[in-house]
Amino acid sequence: MKSLSPKDPVAALTFSRLRALNAVTETGSFSAAARRMAVSQATVSQQVRDLERALGAELFRRSANDMIPTPLCQQIYDIAREIEDDGLKIAELLRRHRTMEHGELRVGLGQPLPGMALIRGFRSRFPGVEVKIEMGSWGRIVEAVAEGRVDVGVLPEPPEQERFRRRRIQSQSVVAIVHPDHPLAGRPMVSCADLAAERLIFRTAGSSTQRVVDDGFRRAGVAPRPSIVMDTRDGVLDAVSHDLGVGFMWSKGASRQAELTQLPCREMSRERPDYIFALRSTATPLSNAFFALDPEQSERPSSGF
Template sequence: MKTLLPKDALSALTLARLRALNAVMETGSFSAAGRRMAVSQATISQQLRDLERALKTSLFKRVANDMVPTALCQDIYKTSREIEDAGLRIAKILSQHSILEQGELRVGLGNPLPGMALVGAFQEYFPNVNVKIEMGSWGKIFQAVTEGRVDVAVLPEVPDAPRFKRRKIQSQSVVAIVHPTHPLAGREEVSCLDLLSERLIFRTAGSSTQRVVDEAFRHAALSPRASIVLDTRDGVLDAVVHKLGVGFMWSKGASRVDGFVQIPCREMRKERADYVFSLSSTEGTLPEVFFAFDAQKF
């Protein structure tokens, strides 16, 4: 065999030829290699003939129905596999860059905070990503995750189950909220018994806030009656601002601070964690980046 100069060998070792060599090495035949690479058997054969011609050597010998690699081919394969893997890594980097430049991310939020703050920090760092936000009750957003309508969500009290992956981002508790002129506004703390005689503003079923409120009254062996039932947090805030009664909200659940006063409730003081979470099966660069995104580090 005539020895090739290094520059001649490099010009012969195109990525297409090396990929064909790898495919035949790993599948054992031209036809199987063609199926793996979604090309014809003739294309694989041509790539290897061109490589053998350029290298001035044989790489495979046919034995019965199998293609048996020569010792030289086996040595080349060790490095050609690394070259193809490196090419795949480069392609992934380019794909990720493209996605982070012009991709779309679907986010579900149960409360404006902390979700909106996280989305805002994320978009500041990745300004070209199109973020679509779905907001609603805990039940609605949880269902949106399980049905795949959103890629990732921010909610309190996400189940610790294998089907989900979750990351804690903060803790908060449910508090009572009243108008600043309400008799309870100056209290440092109230109890469920204190609230029983008030006009109470509840959330609809499926709300994480309402689940905590219901649990607190049950624990106190009390049966409250709602004066108003609303399906949104903003509706509860507006009702309190208009002096329609005592509402409830997560203590860090809104950026709005005017028109109402937060009062800790003794039976609701336990803090619950907020999580960014998705289905364990969710794949894709943007959901993975958002899931791991820590606004404090950027």
């Protein structure tokens, strides 16, 4: 392959020299260009001098502290600006490629499902990405997304606010859950009046489940007192599995339910949508990929998780 002569103008047009030319043209001085490029003034000055020497042409006229581009420089700049912009686009593509292969995604879940199924689908597509999961109540996950502690959240009916983007993925209702030996276990459906006579296990404030339960009892005109209040969904499942009372959960909220019996409740039977949601201002390639997942395909078994 023929090697280029040191005086060949194409060999002189290195990316670093063109960047220096662009910066001096746009800022009007070596010092300002150096600050923009985060290099020394001497480096910028040397890049421009080397380019002028290699091209055999003056690119800037010195006037006091100003660098005035010559007509030739201006013509070169118009093209060099496009070259630098294209270089930045290539750098962004490479950054995204590295992020999609070895990045990190933080996910906030109010309950295991459907979030875990989505994570399984995500991991099958991006096995090198580290997934960090924060579990918590509805209020805690909304707060985590709003404060940027997680990149995306999966919740029933997250706030419909302009700062959040949302995507509906499924619907489910809140059901009562009882031990298989409980007297209500054989009923096809119960009412809030039926449940009010039982020992009830509630969640703490901030739980999406408890908000639906409270609303159901309110509309039924009854105000029962719980016998136990738990701060986690798993605590409710454990309490019900020990036959300590009637609890509540989302109908699709867990893959393992300790052989408990679900009872649809008349006043709580309205299905409510689950969403993936995130801040609009913090979209990333990974969070966008999570948003694009097909929930039905994500539920299929995968070797990636």
